[in-house]
Amino acid sequence: MKIIEIYLNENQSHSCKRNIFYAGRKYDNKITAVKFTNKNLFEIGWDFYLKVETDDKVQEIPLLQNLFIIGANLTQNAGILTCTLIGRNSDDNSTKTFEPFRLKIEDVDYDQNDKEELPMDPNVKLLYEQLINLKEDLENKELSSLPAGGQYGQVLSKASDNDYDFEWKNVNSGSKNNVLTDEELDKIWNEKIN
Numbered sequence: 626m627k628i629i630e631i632y633l634n635e636n637q638s639h640s641c642k643r644n645i646f647y648a649g650r651k652y653d654n655k656i657t658a659v660k661f662t663n664k665n666l667f668e669i670g671w672d673f674y675l676k677v678e679t680d681d682k683v684q685e686i687p688l689l690q691n692l693f694i695i696g697a698n699l700t701q702n703a704g705i706l707t708c709t710l711i712g713r714n715s716d717d718n719s720t721k722t723f724e725p726f727r728l729k730i731e732d733v734d735y736d737q738n739d740k741e742e743l744p745m746d747p748n749v750k751l752l753y754e755q756l757i758n759l760k761e762d763l764e765n766k767e768l769s770s771l772p773a774g775g776q777y778g779q780v781l782s783k784a785s786d787n788d789y790d791f792e793w794k795n796v797n798s799g800s801k802n803n804v805l806t807d808e809e810l811d812k813i814w815n816e817k818i819n
Contacts, residue, residue: 626694627657631726633666633710638724645705648728654697659728661691661710671712671721678707685711695728703732782816 629646649657659675667673673688677699686693688710699706706728712721782794 626655629657629659629728630662631659632662633723635666637721645727645729648695648706648730649700650731651700651703651733652697653695653700653730655694657695659693659695659708661693664691666712667691670716671714674711674713676709676711678709680704700730703730705729780813 627649629648646659648659661667667690673691674685675688675693676683676685679702707725708728709725710723712723714720779795782792
């Protein structure tokens, strides 16, 4: 996770040379966090919130100690987020409002709802191709290990209880029109489970 560190002064300003920070890309989730480095401001009795303003809305998000994780709710649109740290004292109802700073959310070339435009990661693509090749190899080996023969109306069954050989057996030897009777089905079932 990328950490943006901001030192807050007692006079409610910050000691940042720049006033805008790169905070990630559109649709990122928990990739970047803002850490306020002086914990002494986060005293017991104070609750801190980050007021985040975009072009169309303002939200106040509670902080977890001195860390603010930028979630997907803030990266749905590219642009600049203006952030102001606000502290509220629950004992005497006093408030601290710090100097604002800005976070930049970079635009991307795809829309999250249009999954076809997302390029496949080359590592995942290589693994996928290897899995397809392995599947084809297994299918070829399974078919090559089957005994030759086999016709319509036959099933592959275990040749004996003493070995692992298989042979083709007729399942409809006594039935008419290639339809199994109930007795023949029961016989096959009993052979399989015994």
